[in-house]
Amino acid sequence: MAELAAHAGEAHHPALQHHFVSLDQQRAASTLGMWVFIAQEILFFGGLFGAYTVYRTLYPDAFSAGSHHLSWKIGFFNTLVLIGSSLTMAMGVYSAAIGKSKAVVGFILATILLGGVFLGVKYFEYGEKIRPCLGDGPHTGCLVPGARFDAASLHLSGAEAGHVQIYFSLYFAMTGLHALHMIIGAPILLTIAYFAWRGRYSPEYHTPVELVGLYWHFVDIVWIFLFPLLYLIGHH
């Protein structure tokens, strides 16, 4: 329902766009928009998770073998980092809601920092698997699917060697897409921090902070599923 609560003060709020009746309506619309976007994201990752489910059902052993080649310690560390960034994000939104702009800036910068740590670790993890594939060498330990994939280092041969490539295809696609979401999120967070620093947000109007928070938490949730599904298959 269109909300007609046109508070005299809000009607002239500088952030109120012309086509909305009130700030309340504007906030409700923006929040709903973000949630619908997240619903879209769920189905976007859902296609990958669907493929993952099918192949894990078909090739449980290859998935287990592939998983044992990832370091659960690194995954564990990154999970903690990302959960931490979710906490700082939530605190950022909280600070905006109680009108502490300086704290908003601090918390968002902390979120970006933690996101950077996560991506740095990811870069290292990827490098380990990709580096052996480069150049003309024997490609020992190369874990990128394709002609150079080194199934021997996983002690696999025959069809299993193919199946484990599917595992690594999914690994790269899922974590890569997740990392891409973080890379997209970072500049948005930075923009929000800039506006917070300029004092644009107040307890009445801080919808952008809330929205980027929703996005960031969603990215965190994706990782919450990726960690056990990719790093912790079978018995470690």
Place this chain on the structure above:
Amino acid sequence: MSHHVVSWKVYLGVFLALVALTVITVWVAGHDFGEFNLVVALGVAITKATLVVLYFMHARYSERLTHVVIASSLVFFAILVFLLLTDYVSRPWPLSPVAS
């Protein structure tokens, strides 16, 4: 939504719960419980995700429409996976030509 400001203590509590659950899921993965490993891994992940959605994302304090949006996306994801699997779980792999 911002009408309802949650105390920072709640956030901290949720964060600690998430850390604890992460430790649990790693600990369980270190032991062989057979089929049970996957159940725990998924159960813990779903619990963690629920905590994030309810508290960090304020779904607990949101209007009903938000709940509908979340639920419908999950339902359609479930449809995708469930109907996909109807084709996969009921057949041998690779497909066998011999019935007799």
Place this chain on the structure above:
Amino acid sequence: MTSDRKTLPADHYLKHGWDLKSWLLTTDHKRIGLMYLVSITLMFAIGSLYAGLVRWNLLVPDGSHMSAEAYNKAFTGHGVVMVFFFLIPSIPATLGNFLIPLMIGAKDLAFPRINLLSWYIYIVGAALTMWALLTGGLDTGWTFYTPYSTAFAESNVAVAAVGIFIAGFSSILTGLNFIVTIHKMRAPGLTWFRMPLFVWAHYATSIIQVLGTPVVAITILLVALERLFHFGFFDPNRGGDPILFQHLFWFYSHPAVYIMILPSMGVISEIVTCFSRKRIFGYSFIAMSSLAIAAIGFLVWAHHMFVSGMTVYSAMVFSALTYLVAVPSAIKTFNWTATLFRGSVQWDTPMIYVFCFIGLFLIGGLTGLFLGNLGLDVHLTDTYFIVAHFHYIMVGGAIMGYLGGLHFWWPKITGRNYNESWGKISSLLVFVGFNLTFFPQFVLGYLGMPRRYHAYPEEFQILNVLSTAGATILGFGYIFPFSYLTHSLFRGEPAGPNPWGAKGLEWTTQSPPTTHNFDEVPVVTEEPYHYAAEGEEHARG
């Protein structure tokens, strides 16, 4: 229509500049709708040229008119352009964009800048795909089946896939915008069950766009990744399952058919009530059947795969659900027909398109019952029967509705009337040309002519020649509206706010509307389609 002279209003949305910047930076949903109109008309022209090449090649059985490569690229180009760049955006992005805020009494969509962004995304996706099609081409068919697309095709698969991936987000953002707008921006008094059925239909469409499109986006991205980096998702040599691609692809691409047809059904509901001057028969059943189609439409996708070797039990589930999805469409058709009963039926161009729609959509829908049938589908799938079936839905249904809607709201969009006689003549041409093109294909299909054949056995030639002859007539049928509608932009009579005597908020404001649509926020007090009965006072428009 009254005969007193009308003039165009002094101020309206088109008067706010004609320079390029006033268009490319606009956030006005009406102008964005027009930009889409121009873009998709261009894409329709390109898609039609491809169709012309296909039909020209099929005049002769030996394929001597074109090389096999060229033919394969032509039918792929036709499918890709028509499906992803014309049919999916067709009604929602043009009429939907233009009308939804007007119909619900809002000043704009909820996110005007995102609306503009989605147009740019569409243009980028279209440009990339067209570039792929024109430099080297694409020969996978619009369905991109693996492992052909991933491992064998030697054409521009990756670039085209990325283009389609990008365009998908245009569709997602449009759907998102509509959902939020319909939930949050309705005028006071406009309850859900007072909404025009056009809005209901777009709401259902938007759900599919938001929940379905991302799945095909990721799937097609996986195809691109597999081609570029040799990932193994669908590679049988590594245990990948090419059938999984089909599952994921059709999870979206079957509901996508409903993205095409639902908005068209919304248009039909609006026109049929206006030109019968009567309330719609079974309003809530039509509204709910739209949602039912959107929901059940997600449960039927594997009926495209009955001969792929999926298990019989799985096939049975999908066949049963397929029959279920036919019911809401039947409900709509029956209700439209019942609306005519004891009405005051006016045979103007939009209404003639409605008759065409009902007649042709009926054939399209009913032939779906043949294809949803397990035993029969084995023979019919991948033949010209299926080609005819979906053209009856997409051309006979979706495009007829699109043309009907375009004529119906043309006076609202431009403020001017088009030439009614030309309108009637061309609708007749479209109807005849369409049937001559596609009806023979049903026969061809049952005879067993497979689709996507560059050359074919001689006994199929006569039917193919008929089909090509029909396509020629159809082509002229499409050129006429393009000409007289364009002509009316400059020479058409001013139409006035409500030339048809229609109900609905969009007809209460001037034609063309002002930038902000309404001078004051309208308040709705009436039931939908409140056409006054005899003796009743004609309610305020």
Place this chain on the structure above:
Amino acid sequence: MNPAFPLFPERASTIAPEVDAVFLFILGVTGIVALGIWVVMLYFAIRYRRRSDDERPPVIEGSLALELTWTIVPLLVMGVMFVWGSKVFFHLNRPPDDAMTVSVVGKRWMWKLQHPTGQREVNELHVPVGRAVKLVITSEDTIHSFFVPAFRIKKDAVPGRYNLAWFQATKTGAFHLFCAEYCGTEHSRMIGRVVVMEPEEYQVWLAGGPAPESPVLQGEKLFTDLNCITCHRMDDAGRGPVLKGIFGRTVKLASGEDIVADAAYVRESILTPAAKVVAGYQPVMPAFQGQVNEEQILALIAYIESLRTPTPSAPPLAPAAGRTQARGASTR
């Protein structure tokens, strides 16, 4: 082979009349519905056409009874269509037990077929009239689809899978064989003929070609050439399991699971032996992935199947046979 301007396809298999019956039933029902709606729509549109601009038609909101009628009646009618169609579909997917097996391999852009007696053909399939023929269909490259309109059968040839189809021809003659799944440039040239002959003629045809070798014999030869025989000996002194009589039986794996030694398992064990090792044996067999092609695998399977004990009713086989049947059913 066909009239110049046919409107209805030839009917040349036992299943064709069944499919046509469903077709004609649905055509009849939908024809009546379509005609009914057109007539009613046009009648209303003409009978109630606008005669004056002041007309104010009566208000009719709708009718629950009508809505229910036109929801439930179509559902019931479609229920009949669904059940009937499913019945035909099951029939289409259940070859009779005495069917002769022809293996079909799709390859861009040709059909490679092989008879049980070993004759190979390309794009042409000779079969006797009145005899059920089971097709085991696979592909070497991309997806194809084996389509014979006169028989009303079609099945995709999918790489990495074996799909099944069958037919029993009812009249002699030559019938179109099409590839119905788009497979690239020469897709429309991937066509051929199914030649249905009198049984005696078929025998003559069989005798005509170069001395054929049955898949079983080929498999036996491969079994020797690939040195399978050094480990899989006929006595139990070899390093691998004895294959005599193993086909179709349940075997115990090293992992403790039971598995039916069907074609899928044999195929997997040839390509990746380490995946499912029989209990009591070491995983010493080399993988043959990439060393044998699809046709050779089919021959090896045929050979191992031929080593089966001729009486399938032996007690230990009973549960296994049941399971195999269920699996077989689900493959189709």
